[in-house]
Amino acid sequence: MSDRKTQFEKALLGLRSLVMSGEFTGSTRLPEVALADRLGLSRTPLRQAMDQLVSEGLLERIETGGCRAARFTLDDINDAIELRGVIEGTAARLAAERGADPAIMLDAERVLDRIDTALARPDHIDFDAYIIENAAFHQILSRLAGSQLMQREVDRVSRLPLASPSAFLREQELIPDFSASLLRAQHQHRAIVEAIRAREGARAEHLSREHARLARRNLDHLANAGPGVATRVPGLSLLSAE
Template sequence: MSIEDTGRTTHTLAALMELRKRILNGDFPGGTRLFEVPLAETLQISRTPIREAMSRLAEEGLLDRLANGGFVVRSFTFADVVDAIELRGVLEGTAARLAAERGAPARRLQEMEEVLIQLDDCFGAAPNDVDFEGYSELNGQFHRILVELSGSAVLQREIDRATRLPFASPSAFLSDRTNIDVFRQSLHVAQEQHRALVSAIGSREGTRAEFIAREHARIARRNLEYVTLEDPDLILRVPGLALLNS
């Protein structure tokens, strides 16, 4: 790769990260059309990396391409978000079943056990003492191992596609910005499900593993319902939910 190509890639990544952050924070509401020139001026990056970044965001599902070649910020309904979470549950449930039925290597199961121990360390002595950021990172690692254990490249690709939207990812509601009692309580339930999932896979109980994985995804749905129904002010504190239609 030439120096010129390296510089362009760096600028594209910078534009991608900044645009993604602004979209998820609600700086660009759903339906907003994005224009290359003003964005390039605002971000002080040339138009080509801006265009490439918007193409990437369209692939992630945050932008829609217009017929004339432009881009507009997508908006989502509550049903869209629920469907995305349910889809992840179905796909991860299938991954868990395949992992159990095909027999997971002892070494990979040990990796999951080690992640569980580290997740336990994210809970402090006090009930309200939770390291959300640490839990989020380790939770993502746990789910990546789970998907890999399926042994299916097709399934891995589809799960990656399904979880690109921030509110559909396994760690959608895990952030210090959403440090509230309901979410803290949900982490304890999730951790018990993690243990049960590892046990089911290790025992080669495919049906049980699939059921647990699908129930596990529904924790995100219950947290979503709390945010939208019980405390709507939290919407702007959960990445991506600013894109929900009011």
């Protein structure tokens, strides 16, 4: 095999991006054979991928069989953000209380530097770099807590549908003072890392929650921009399925 990826991984990536693209926003059942053909693999790995996405919450089972794209309410999205803040906050607190691996701390700070670079010019923000590095930062944060379990759960919750900040970025002009909002988020990142370094668990947790609150405020801006907006934002397009 020239490709090192397993069929299952191909199915997972392909299906996820297909669903995220909003193609199945209508609540119809996802046809297995058609999708398998389209992705160039058999039903077996495709069904595995569907199971995985169901457990991630991106798809939901239908009583009569099969599954469809999950439909989200504004409460769902708010809760996803809330959860992310709470769980990441817990991870940050535990990291501070237990002491974090210096190597990982260095990684975190290096990523923060790259985010600084992406945000350097407020009028020409490098959005692509920001998205990537921001995701990397949260990934690294999950490794700071130490225990494998906490790491897994933080990763999980950051994959919760629509909790991703990329949706906001795609419609950044809707959010007043958008670049200021990104800068504030970056300052919070710095402060969290500093708190962990200073072994101030409570402060690290508090800051993570504030961070989530900022994300939710941005979401509110999007939601208040009217129903038309949701359909134009890839990640949020599922909203309109309601």
